[in-house]
Structures are given as C-alpha cells and as structure tokens.
Amino acid sequence: xxxxxxxxxxxxxxxxxxxxxxxxxxxxxxxxLRVKKxxxxxxxxxxxxxxxxxxxxxxxxQPIADGAEALAVTYWNTKREGEPGPWEEDFRHAS
Numbered sequence: 001x002x003x004x005x006x007x008x009x010x011x012x013x014x015x016x017x018x019x020x021x022x023x024x025x026x027x028x029x030x031x032x033l034r035v036k037k038x039x040x041x042x043x044x045x046x047x048x049x050x051x052x053x054x055x056x057x058x059x060x061x062q063p064i065a066d067g068a069e070a071l072a073v074t075y076w077n078t079k080r081e082g083e084p085g086p087w088e089e090d091f092r093h094a095s
C-alpha cells in the first residue's frame with residue numbers, strides 16, 4: 001500500500017494508474033479534502049524525530065497549509081492485499 005498527500009496541481013498530474021499497472025491489480029482511491037497537519041507529524045533523521053511545521057506535498061515537497069485543499073491518494077494491489085482503511089480522516093480539517 002502507498003499513501004500520498006498531494007497538492008492540487010500534483011494531484012491532477014500524478015493521481016492516475018498506468019494501464020499495465022491496472023492490469024497487474026493496482027488500484028487507486030482518491031479523497032479530496034481540506035487538510036490539517038496531525039499533532040505528531042514529522043520525520044526521523046539520524047534516529048531523532050523532528051516535527052514538521054506543515055504538511056508537505058508528497059510529490060513536489062511544497063507546504064500545504066492547514067485548511068487548504070489537497071488530494072489524499074491510496075494505491076494498493078488487489079492481488080496481494082485488501083483495501084486499506086480510511087487513513088485520510090487523520091488529515092481532514094475540521095470545518
């Protein structure tokens with residue numbers, strides 16, 4: 001399973017599945033949402049957790065502000081695994 005948060009331009013450009021991958025069992029779920037950064041959002045570098053100030057697009061690395069539109073994309077292979085649970089809600093901004 002692969003999960004991505006994409007800014008709108010990257011979502012338009014990258015949220016698709018190649019026909020050969022689709023034939024091999026790869027499927028995609030997209031959820032359009034207004035996002036928020038989870039409380040414990042960051043990265044581990046050299047064994048040290050470092051919080052990030054905002055979400056970053058998983059394609060272009062540009063910041064995505066809380067409340068901005070984004071696309072949550074999930075890819076998985078139906079021949080190897082079932083549909084993943086709704087992880088997107090962890091990133092949904094309370095309107």
